[in-house]
Amino acid sequence: MGIESINPATGEVIERYDEMNHAQVGAAIDSAHAAFLEWRQTGFGERAKRMRKAASLLRERAGDYGRLMALEMGKPIRDGIGEAQKCAAGCDYYAENAERFLADEVVETSPRKSFVAFRPIGVVLAVMPWNFPFWQVIRFAAPALMAGNAGVLKHASNVPGCALALEQLFRDAGFPENLFRTLLIGSKMVGDVIAHPHVRAVSITGSTPAGRDVASKAGAALKKTVLELGGSDAYLVLSDADIEFTAAACAKGRLVNSGQSCIAAKRFIVLEGLKARFEQQLVVEMGKAVVGDPLDENTTVGPLARRDLRDELHEQVTKSIAKGARCLCGGKVPEGPGAFYPPTVLTGVHPGMPAYDEEMFGPVAAVIAAKDVDDAVRIANDSEFGLGGGVFTRDLALGEQIAADRIEAGSVFVNATVASDPKLPFGGVKDSGYGRELSSFGIREFVNIKTIVVAPHGTVPTSSHHSE
Template identity: 70%
Template sequence: MSFTVINPATGRDGKRYEATSEAEIRTAIEKADAASRAWRKHDFAERARLMKQAAKVLRDNAEAYGRMMTEEMGKPIKQGIAEAQKCAIACDYFADNAPRFLAPEPIEAGANKAFVTFQPIGVVLAVMPWNFPFWQVFRFAAPALMAGNAGILKHASNVPGCALAIEDVFRQAGFPEHLFKTLLVSSREVDAIIENPLVRAVTLTGSGPAGRAVARKAGEVLKKSVLELGGSDAYLILEDADIDFAAAACAGGRLVNSGQSCIAAKRFIVVDGVRERFEAAFVREMADAKVGDPTLAETDVGPLARVDLRDDLHKQVEDSIAKGAKCLLGGKVPDGPGAFYPATVLTDLKPGMPAYDEELFGPVASVIVVKDEAEALEVANGSIFGLGGGIFTRDLARGERLAAEAMEAGAVFVNGTVVSDPKMPFGGIKESGYGRELSHYGIKEFVNIKTVVVADGKAKGPRQVTE
């Protein structure tokens, strides 16, 4: 078995990679386990020194890594370079903050000494998607390795070069051999890897079906899992919003990574009184985006990652239009090679249309018109997803109240679009998954939160009732 890269901008075959054999998988896990047992004995200063070196490797090679992303999954080159640089920021952040995040926490326990300590658990499997082929991995790997764990990566089959390059980042940085290992395997082999007793936990970023499959298997063998799944992020454009500002922000949020982001802005819920102004401004902003060759610095929107994904997206658009949606921009598959799709805006959307109910993974925006704030919240929260969302209003107190108390999502931004940041926890609710990545919450997902009580053996008192 092998994996062949297909350039999504040209449709041409690229480099071919041989798959990891079953024997190699078993050996890699065994060596990762051994490496983790030695690695956990390294103090935070040594871990941080190597993680800082990984950040340097990423920065020194950001252009090459960005070009690799462009060739394998079509990311516009300027976004790929920025992604590699963002990974370096995450490495620096956890190198600087892991000692504080994982410092023992004292507990008041009378005469006894008591505290909580955070210990590594061993080998963690990461099942990662293609859309942010470096960032998705590093936002797991940087905290997991700083916590003292080892990592095994099963990456998406269309980005094998990126997967191996990430392993090489840690190798160049001087991390112990076998501590982070990439396996070029198919999805069919994930269950067996999870079942391996040396693998202690699994984290997945991907689709709902993939998340269910991993959660089911992890549950069967009683292993911790963290899932970051799909999203159909809602953005409320209220009657007091700065319309031109909102339209520009929403277009940028919809088109990031050519629309292929779990936390991309996707549903734009507009109060009827500002509908016409918002739609006109929004269409202008979407139309101004430069669609084309992802190797050019001026390109805003490149191809989708694969032709079949482009075709699936177009079917969702066509089905929505057939059910009564109105297309204000785009909606046509362009001639020529590659998996390109134009910036598209649909409006007059109703329940039962794919563009209303489903996640659209590409540069297609769904405009939903409501009568007021109450209906806007009802529509936003009525989704099966709950990853992120936004609110546009000039009344900051109103926006803060709605974001904190009313919208059902893992992150809500007021007058801005959702972004992931190492300092902030990232994850969703409902069918967008569970658990958190990044920040001090993320680094504690894959540690043993251990209670330690030390008594001098001399104190006498009443017998305690256990549990």
């Protein structure tokens, strides 16, 4: 079988690739393990030198990488260029901070010397999605490689060009030839990769069903996982919110990456008194989007990544309308080639509708009325997901309290749209997964947290505790 790269704006096949067979996959993993055995011996200075080179190449090639993302998954080119530049910042961040994050931690257990060491574990498998085809990989790879690990990438099958470009990026930056390998395989072979004895852990970003499948296979093999899964982020709009500012921020949050982001704003929970004004302004803001050719620098919303994803999104919209939701704008499949879908606003959304119960992975906003703040919080948490969320209010103390203590999510922003940042941990709760990427927490996910105790020769143990 082959793997096809298809332009979602035109439906044309860009290129076909041969899928790797089991022998080729095994050889790639073995070569990554061999590279790891040498790489683990390098100092942080050597690792950082190469990671900074990767950052430099990402900036130098940002235009080429942006075009590649536009062609393979429809990302507007200016967003793709921005993604490559964000990847560069992520590489620089770990080049600068990895040694500090993984420094030995001394623990006082006199008269013995005791410390906690953080050491690499080996080959880490990354199962990554198409929506941020460079950033999702870099935010795994930069900390993993700086920690001394090797990586193998099973990227989404519709972005094979991006996957191969990332492998070449690390090679060009001076990392060992086989330290980071791309596996051109379908999802059916992931279980065999997880079971390979040289694969020590798995990081997956994807849907909740995919996360369950990977986690079950990794659990059976006693291998650690980090899961960043789906989301249906709720933005609470309180009674004192600035409507124009809030609607603009909410539209931006909903349309990021043409609506194809796990942390895109998806459910807008608005107190009843200002719901009509908010809806009116949200329609205005959504109408400002420029939908079109992702290679056009003026485009802000490109096609969805595949026609089947567009069709599934439209089915969610039509089912929600059939159950009583009202469409304030958009909601119709445009004529012509490509997987385009217009910015859409649904109101009158309630439980039992796809727009309320499911993740809407595209430019569709669901407006839900709430009686008061407590009701808004209840609705926000009435979801199987818990990735991100937002609160819009002039009362910063109230917004902070709701964000910190009441919303069930891994990230909650007050008066801002949710975004990942290398300096801050990223991940979710509930069906949005577990574990964290980025920051010091992310780099410690795939290391051996190792206790070292050194006692003077001939010292009699003084502890009265039983072993274990």
